[in-house]
Amino acid sequence: MSKKIFSEKEIKLLSANKYVKSVSSKGITYTDEMKHVFIAERKKGKFARDIFEECGFDVEVLGIKRIKSASDRWQKAFNENGISRLRDTRAENSGRPRERELSLEEKNARLEAQINLLKAENELLKKIRFAERGMRKLTLPPSQKFILIRSVIEKYQLENMVSYLCEVAGVSRSGYYNYFSEKSQKQRELKDEKDEVVKELILKAFHFKGRKKGARQIKMTLAGQFGVVYNLKRIRRIMKKYTIICPIRKANPYRRMMKATQEHRVVPNLLNREFKQDVPGKVLLTDITYLFYGKGQKAYLSTIKDGSTNEILAYHVSDRITMDLATDTLLKLKKNRNFKKAKDSLIHSDQGTHYTHPDFQKLVKKLGLRQSMSRRGNCWDNAPQESFFGHFKDETYIKPCTTLEELKREIKQYMIYYNHYRYQWNLKKMTPVQYRDHLLNAA
Template identity: 85%
Template sequence: MSKKTFTEKEIKQLKTNKYVKSVSSKGITYTDEFKQIFIAEKEKGKFARDIFKEYGFDIEALGTDRIKSASKRWQKAYKENGIIGLRDTRAGNSGRPTDRELSLEEKNARLEAQINLLKAENELFKKDSFCRKGDEEIALTPSHKFILIRSVIEKYQLENMVSYLCEAAGVSRSGYYNYFSEKSQKQRELTDKKDEGVKEIILKAFNFKRRKKGARQIKMTLAGQFGVVYNLKRIRRIMKKYGIICPIRKANPYRRMMKATQEHRVVPNLLNRQFKQDIPGKVLLTDITYLFYGKGQKAYLSTIKDSSTNEILAYQVSDRITMDLATNTLLKLKKNRNFRKAEDAIIHSDQGTHYTHPDFQKLVKKLGLGQSMSRRGNCWDNAPQESFFGHFKDEVNIKACTTLEELKHEIKQYMIYYNNYRYQWNLKRMTPVQ
């Protein structure tokens, strides 16, 4: 540990660096993002001093002893606990290790809290942002998010993580506390009481003459038969709130989908899970995954993976899930000078509309590839690709990115690391490129 203290000038200078959480005269706290960047850069063979310098730190101000100490500490933590080991969950932590001061029970309690936080984040982002209704995506309201956050906190006992979870869900901390305040709860009770009365009147119109009706028919029936005038939006809100659904002439969520896919063609599963054929360039796997970053922002990642070597041969990132996402990934594969197509090479995917589309299938043929597809709803038929996405989301700091450009940069760095420096046990302890 360095005995060097920081001057006022050095403290001000260090505070301007976005990778610094806090600085005092005796210590400095780095962000979790910088620790992960440091480990990734270190595994590329860079020197610790050069990494700190590259990311805007004054080497003279920090001192070589402090840099060496941080480097050893982070590498040890990463080796023992992976990415979790790099997370700073201690208030006022200066970055110095305190394992010697903690009992075994305290260490276990902290580790359990970290695991529960990761579970909570995963659960929050799985349910947050969008729920599905037919073929539509419907954004959750802030009130739904507040209820979700409270359920996560109670389930995993994360009372001290309110600010973090509110930020992750894209809602304000003050709004969360206000929602559960006594005043707000009383106001909601009054609103619910009024809505109950309106619901009873709407149900009379809904069941009038024993004929089920939609919102517009209900509005006209209320005015014509009961002399009651309600706003159409109010009627729809009450119907949605209490699950009053008209069974007649409902929109068919599949009609538009079927119309759009009339020219689409599903191909047989030629691969049959024979992923490892020990011939690079023989079996290619492709898929698209959702990425949630920043404050509820969504992007999409399309990749093509060599099933034999696990190398990511091409990828494309976009904020729109258009047809170009899949076709541009194929074009990037074509431009990859290191890719050597084997005899009878095939590209395997699920039965998504991107891969059944005539444009995609024509481009596959143009590249001289055969095409194979998983059976409907069977993710195991493309298991290695799904496994890659799982590791990717665990290891990449997606949520810290605030813009699409930052996200693309983070993904680019990870792809370089994954292909060239991430050793894999099942590849005889080599990297995909090796």
């Protein structure tokens, strides 16, 4: 065979010849018609070079060696087996099996496999959409998609369709096989064992003092009570993994705010939302909320909260919403030995009738406190107190109480827990009492 290499220009020239089937830089394939013409003309005594020139070939482009090689090959094949031997049979003898007509059983098997594939694809997509809907439209993690793919493959016996189903689910085939490898399974088992240990500690913090908590509360309780420090993301991951659910505060659309009177007893808003003044006993917040318990029974809770430390300084529970509810809370504040009034301290409330009443205002002056009130109908002016009632209702067990005495015991236990054991993120992760002492020592 000639070692001549065709240039791009020569390849283009040769490809234009009707007797050429294909051409590359190193070789050329002629049509069966060219071979037949060549044999016919050779019988007439013509030379190979002349035959190629008559067929439109440039001898200098092809090269004498390539022409001689082709002519010898074709002549030998013709002499051995005649004209039929000159056919190009490479495509027929490529090693690929010839197509044959399928039997009825084979056709049914193929159709069944196609139907199973469509079913598997449909089921996989449904499962992924359903799972993501439960996650509030977040993307399903690849690990869960791998599990869904395997379940579908096992159900419809589609072991050879892993690549296709991975493409449908939007994950990699290598990731699928890696996830179910022996090494990965051992790593997951080891991780699960560690997570079980962490889960037990988180549950202890979650149920500490019988009050359910969120991730931040758990983090602070672990550090404050158990001396264990965990990353907040880790705590949230474990809570999600083991479905440890904390109560979520919800807005109450039926909350009624007391309408203030138009009398002269309404006082101006001296606080102006400056709740945090880092001085214990300077800003006092008060309000009243209703509590439903037992079988439709109703009680009322009045509290006084320190705006700087969030500590509940005094509270009073009653089954009647009389003036005594507010004034008795003030008297309990007076009896609190841990309460030390700061300079220019004030008590802030809404414009409810209890706080605009002359008896309440006289007692406030007697205690040496200034009085401040929220603007009319504006709950944000007393937001920390409203926030406390929201957490209180989420974290206490009010409804199971059957009597007023039982309700009072539950409230007392919660107030102790809240002041001494409930860590708060915005108090440098301290409890209200710890933060109060911290401010006093820093002064």
